[in-house]
Amino acid sequence: xxxxxxxxxxxxxxxxxxxxxxxxxxxxxxxxxxxxxxxxxxxxxxxxxxxxxxxxxxxxxxxxxxxxxxxxxxxxxxxxxxxxxxxxxxxxxxxxxxxxxxxxxxxxxxxxxxxxxxxxxxxxxxxxxxxxxxxxxxxxxxxxxxxxxxxxxxxxxxxxxxxxxxxxxxxxxxxxxxxxxxxxxxxxxxxxxxxxxxxxxxxxxxxxxxxxxxxxxxxxxxxxxxxxxxxxxxxxxxxxxxxxxxxxxxxxxxxxxxxxxxxxxxxxxxxxxxxxxxxxxxxxxxxxxxxxxxxxxxxxxxxxxxxxxxxxxxxxxxxxxxxxxxxxxxxxxxxxxxxxxxxx
Amino acid sequence: xxxxxxxxxxxxxxxxxxxxxxxxxxxxxxxxxxxxxxxxxxxxxxxxxxxxxxxxxxxxxxxxxxxxxxxxxxxxxxxxxxxxxxxxxxxxxxxxxxxxxxxxxxxxxxxxxxxxxxxxxxxxxxxxxxxxxxxxxxxxxxxxxxxxxxxxxxxxxxxxxxxxxxxxxxxxxxxxxxxxxxxxxxxxxxxxxxxxxxxxxxxxxxxxxxxxxxxxxxxxxxxxxxxxxxxxxxxxxxxxxxxxxxxxxxxxxxxxxxxxxxxxxxxxxx
Numbered sequence: 001x002x003x004x005x006x007x008x009x010x011x012x013x014x015x016x017x018x019x020x021x022x023x024x025x026x027x028x029x030x031x032x033x034x035x036x037x038x039x040x041x042x043x044x045x046x047x048x049x050x051x052x053x054x055x056x057x058x059x060x061x062x063x064x065x066x067x068x069x070x071x072x073x074x075x076x077x078x079x080x081x082x083x084x085x086x087x088x089x090x091x092x093x094x095x096x097x098x099x100x101x102x103x104x105x106x107x108x109x110x111x112x113x114x115x116x117x118x119x120x121x122x123x124x125x126x127x128x129x130x131x132x133x134x135x136x137x138x139x140x141x142x143x144x145x146x147x148x149x150x151x152x153x154x155x156x157x158x159x160x161x162x163x164x165x166x167x168x169x170x171x172x173x174x175x176x177x178x179x180x181x182x183x184x185x186x187x188x189x190x191x192x193x194x195x196x197x198x199x200x201x202x203x204x205x206x207x208x209x210x211x212x213x214x215x216x217x218x219x220x221x222x223x224x225x226x227x228x229x230x231x232x233x234x235x236x237x238x239x240x241x242x243x244x245x246x247x248x249x250x251x252x253x254x255x256x257x258x259x260x261x262x263x264x265x266x267x268x269x270x271x272x273x274x275x276x277x278x279x280x281x282x283x284x285x286x287x288x289x290x291x292x293x294x295x296x297x298x299x300x301x302x303x304x305x306x307x308x309x310x311x312x313x314x315x316x317x318x319x320x321x322x323x324x325x326x327x328x329x330x331x332x333x334x335x336x337x338x339x340x341x342x343x344x
Numbered sequence: 345x346x347x348x349x350x351x352x353x354x355x356x357x358x359x360x361x362x363x364x365x366x367x368x369x370x371x372x373x374x375x376x377x378x379x380x381x382x383x384x385x386x387x388x389x390x391x392x393x394x395x396x397x398x399x400x401x402x403x404x405x406x407x408x409x410x411x412x413x414x415x416x417x418x419x420x421x422x423x424x425x426x427x428x429x430x431x432x433x434x435x436x437x438x439x440x441x442x443x444x445x446x447x448x449x450x451x452x453x454x455x456x457x458x459x460x461x462x463x464x465x466x467x468x469x470x471x472x473x474x475x476x477x478x479x480x481x482x483x484x485x486x487x488x489x490x491x492x493x494x495x496x497x498x499x500x501x502x503x504x505x506x507x508x509x510x511x512x513x514x515x516x517x518x519x520x521x522x523x524x525x526x527x528x529x530x531x532x533x534x535x536x537x538x539x540x541x542x543x544x545x546x547x548x549x550x551x552x553x554x555x556x557x558x559x560x561x562x563x564x565x566x567x568x569x570x571x572x573x574x575x576x577x578x579x580x581x582x583x584x585x586x587x588x589x590x591x592x593x594x595x596x597x598x599x600x601x602x603x604x605x606x607x608x609x610x611x612x613x614x
Contacts, residue, residue: 201447204408208439209462209511210432223452 041301048294056102065092067099067258075277085279088270097283099258104241107175111240114179116233119186127194128221145184152181157252170254178243186232197224227306231299238295260284354381355551356519361414363400374400376575387545387552389562392572398555402523406440439512443524445504449496455507456492462515480510484540502533521553560602563587571595
């Protein structure tokens with residue numbers, strides 16, 4: 001075997017292959033977060049999500065009424081004491097709304113994260129390994145895709161309501177059901193991305209450096225998919241919250257638990273629309289819309305963050321730079337003309 | 345220093361290797377029944393235009409791509425179907441430098457991380473590892489301070505390619521495959537990269553497979569030249585034979601496409 005260290009010719013002896021040029025001190029380094037180029041859309045969506053999170057998690061700590069506290073009669077109209085009125089059980093609508101939003105967010109986080117994890121795992125392994133394993137995993141994915149998810153969701157939700165395991169009866173059980181039925185799209189999309197990354201030269205270099213398959217997947221494939229996975233996760237959150245609301249509104253949600261869908265379910269069951277009790281169904285509808293809108297807006301703004309070509313303001317910056325160059329050229333031309341006149 | 349005496353047994357050899365890709369409506373033969381041998385301490389250049397199958401041949405030799413048929417032997421041992429630990433051991437001995445000096449790096453990690461990665465299996469750490477990095481970077485005219493803490497995008501194309509050569513050297517290989525390793529470098533850096541590889545052959549006795557579409561570069565430092573066209577070897581011989589007495593029309597055309605070859609040939613003859 002060659003002993004590199006014994007036969008080394010140092011750089012000092014041989015001299016560098018390319019002459020070193022002194023480098024001018026660069027501009028002051030920007031903080032790392034500045035390089036992410038968060039646009040206005042990102043700030044708006046983050047602001048909305050923060051406001052909803054405050055309503056869901058901090059609001060109940062400050063609000064005087066509990067969601068299971070009877071404070072009035074059937075559909076009492078909004079008043080200074082109960083600003084969103086009461087629902088069909090006589091509970092304060094705002095207190096119920098805050099508890100429902102919290103549960104819906106928790107459900108979305110659990111289900112969205114589970115679906116993303118399953119989808120990423122299957123997609124990355126199928127895309128990177130390829131061959132018969134890819135065929136098998138994508139075959140399973142296509143089968144799951146072909147089965148109508150809503151039917152599976154309804155059937156499993158109904159069976160969960162009659163289960164003896166308390167853990168599965170609540171919002172967690174529903175989140176698990178939504179998570180394990182909504183991963184296939186993520187898996188397909190991630191597989192396509194992973195199979196593209198798998199053909200890049202840095203993967204070959206990792207193999208030649210002795211990296212094992214697990215290490216390559218974690219260190220050489222996943223970082224290249226991170227932006228895509230984050231965006232898929234945000235979409236999964238929105239989808240999971242909407243799926244839970246749909247099921248709950250149909251009366252298949254977790255019994256005895258507050259959620260935005262369950263609020264709508266009770267409002268429909270107790271004729272809120274017919275009696276004109278808009279405060280019973282409008283607040284959960286608006287919050288649901290805001291959550292979905294904020295998450296979808298966040299997803300599209302993340303696309304701008306990760307894809308420099310979509311960044312807003314780039315055209316404006318280019319136009320400004322062109323204007324500065326034109327101004328500099330005009331001044332230079334004026335100076336030259338001035339000199340020529342002086343010479344003449 | 346490596347013993348570069350050629351005992352007659354090839355270090356690496358491909359025997360009747362064929363590679364076919366499935367395409368719509370049939371198969372595309374990228375490499376067709378190619379046999380080639382690499383002897384210790386020699387530089388073999390594989391020359392051909394884009395699509396001639398030279399990179400596919402290199403990837404099969406590297407075991408980064410399975411062969412459709414044929415055999416690859418390393419030091420007389422069949423390595424065509426080895427896997428797992430055996431394959432990783434093979435990759436320690438047979439290293440490569442690829443065409444795109446930016447795509448070869450994982451952009452998320454520093455140069456130091458890329459260099460250290462190959463040494464994990466060796467359990468080299470601390471000062472020993474730092475000294476090895478310094479030595480290997482020194483071979484390619486870089487100092488650790490120039491590169492180790494930087495990310496790939498902070499280096500020039502030439503520096504990145506030299507770091508890639510240093511990475512390959514850290515593995516202490518017996519064979520180095522340079523797949524169009526100079527084609528994305530500008531002219532001055534190209535010569536320095538070629539000189540680095542020539543030094544490695546001269547000082548370390550490294551066997552080099554140099555893949556290029558530029559026959560002029562091949563003539564610059566190769567001992568033997570193989571010319572490929574449409575997946576077939578159309579001509580092979582010592583560099584002098586191929587340059588001065590080309591037999592195949594394709595080789596003659598490649599030679600005539602080199603703008604300043606006549607001057608180089610004159611210098612070489614002298």
